[in-house]
Ligand SMILES: C=C1C[C@]23C[C@@]1(O)CC[C@H]2[C@@]12CCC[C@@](C)(C(=O)O1)[C@H]2[C@@H]3C(=O)O
C-alpha cells in the first residue's frame with residue numbers, strides 16, 4: 238500500500254510556483270525512461286489523429302481514432318476560440334491567487350469536489366506537480382463563493398465565463414455522443430432505440446477538473462499528473478499553448494509516450510473506461526499522463542461526461558451483435574472501487590502493459606481465467 242507518511246495531500250505547505258528544487262515528496266523515480274515522441278502533424282504513425290466535425294466523413298475518422306488511439310484532437314467543434322481564451326485566462330487568474338484564498342475551497346477527506354489534488358492522488362505516495370479544482374455545474378457558484386466570499390467582480394466575471402463554457406461544452410458533448418454512435422455503425426433507427434432504452438445522452442453527468450501545472454525546476458523528476466485512464470464515457474481537454482499531455486502507445490516498435498501538440502482552438506477528446514465497456518472494447522480508453530517543464534506554466538480543463546453514478550453500464554447489444562459481451566455490467570461508482578483495488582493490488586503501473594489493467598479485471602474472460610468474482614450482476 239502506498240505510504241501517506243511523507244505526503245501533504247493538498248500541497249498545502251509547499252509552494253510549487255516558488256520551488257527551487259523538486260523535494261523527495263514530489264520525486265517520481267523511473268517515470269521518465271520511455272521515449273517521448275512529438276505527436277504533431279509530421280509524426281507519421283505517431284501523429285495524434287485529428288477529427289474535424291464539419292467533415293462529412295468525420296464518423297469514420299472518429300471510429301479509426303477511437304479504435305486505434307482512444308483519443309483525438311477535435312476541430313470544427315463550434316466552441317468559439319475567443320471563449321476558450323477567456324476560460325484559460327480566468328483559470329490562470331484563479332490559480333494565481335494566494336494559497337490561503339484558494340484553500341478556502343479546499344476539499345476535505347471524502348469530498349469529491351473542491352480545490353485540491355485529484356482522486357488518484359490518494360492512491361499513490363508521491364505528490365504531483367500540479368494544483369487542481371474539481372467542480373460540477375450544480376456547485377460552481379457555491380464553490381466560487383468560497384474563493385471570492387464578497388461575490389465581487391472577479392467572482393461574477395469568472396462564474397459567467399465558466400457558465401458560458403459549460404453550456405457550449407454540453408451542447409458539444411451531446412453532438413459528439415451522436416457522432417460516436419454513428420461511428421460505431423449504428424443506423425439512425427438503432428440510435429433512436431439506444432437512446433429510448435438507455436437515455437445515454439441526456440442522462441450523462443458533467444464534472445470539470447481545472448489543472449494548473451507550475452514551472453518546475455527539474456521536470457525529469459516530477460510528474461504533473463500520473464498515468465491514468467479516465468473513468469467515464471469521454472473527456473474533453475482544453476489546454477493552453479503549452480504541450481504536456483502524453484498518450485501511451487504500445488510497441489512495436491517500442492512502448493512510448495506521444496505528446497499531444499498544442500493546436501490553437503482544438504480540443505482533445507479522451508475515451509474513458511466506461512465507454513470501452515459500452516462499446517464492448519471497440520473504442521479503447523486511453524492511458525495518459527501530464528509532464529511539466531522548466532519554462533512555462535501549463536493550464537488545462539478536463540470536462541468529463543460520466544453516466545449517473547449508480548446506473549449499470551453494459552456493452553450495447555447493437556454493438557455486440559452476434560458476438561459475445563466482453564465486459565459485465567457495472568456502475569461508475571463500482572468502476573472507481575475496481576480502479577482503486579487495482580492500484581492497491583497491482584501497483585501504480587498496472588495499466589502500463591506490465592500487469593492486468595482495471596478493465597482487464599472486469600472482463601468476463603478474466604473470471605474464466607482466475608475464477609474471480611468482480612461485481613457480477
Ligand atoms: C468525476 C470525476 C472524474 C475524476 C474523478 C472525479 O470524481 C473528479 C476528478 C476526476 C479526475 C481528474 C484527474 C484524473 C482522474 C483520474 C482523477 O483522479 O480525478 C479523474 C477522475 C476519473 O476520470 O476517474
Ligand SMILES: O=C(O)CCC(=O)C(=O)O
Nearest residue numbers: 446448474482527537539
Ligand atoms: O492536463 C491535461 O492535459 C489532462 C488532464 C487529465 O488527464 C485529467 O484531468 O484527467
Ligand SMILES: [Fe+2]
Nearest residue numbers: 466467525539
Ligand atoms: Fe485524464
